[in-house]
Amino acid sequence: MLYTPKELSEEIGINLDQVYRVYIPAGCPHSKDHRGRISINGKEFKTWYEENYKKRKLEKNQAYCVSCKQAVAIVNPERIKDGKNSYLISYCPHCGKKVTRFNDCKRKKNDQ
Ligand SMILES: [Zn+2]
Known part of the structure; x- marks a missing residue:
């Protein structure tokens, strides 16, 4: 379409x-x-x-800050569980805004 x-x-x-x-x-x-x-x-x-x-690649200890438009380090994250999903909440070290990082739970362990 x-x-x-x-x-x-x-x-x-x-x-x-x-x-x-x-x-x-x-x-x-x-x-x-x-x-x-x-x-x-x-x-x-x-x-x-x-x-x-x-598919923006982030390092394990990074989240994407939409204000700074860049990957920022996760500092003292709060881990949230929401059903099957879990994610980390942290605060951007540059601007102080909340950043969220979703964990990859969907990846299968037996995909070999
Ligand atoms: Zn920021």
Whole structure:
């Protein structure tokens, strides 16, 4: 399915500006028609997004601070258990905002 940037932003719940200012300059797959209108393939976008955002590699002792836009060290984390998920809450050493790190519980141990 092809989306306009506006439809895409509504679909994934982000600000339309984010598509133009962040995703497209960052290399989001899109095509332009002869009038310069942008359309984005939903499937291609999802693949691209997952590779660029969700799989952001963090060291074991790091969490991602959305304010500083970088990985920051986890200091004195609080461990929270929520059903099958567990996560760590810490505070960014740079800006003091709360950062959360989810633990990888889904990885199977017998995948060899
Ligand atoms: Zn921060």
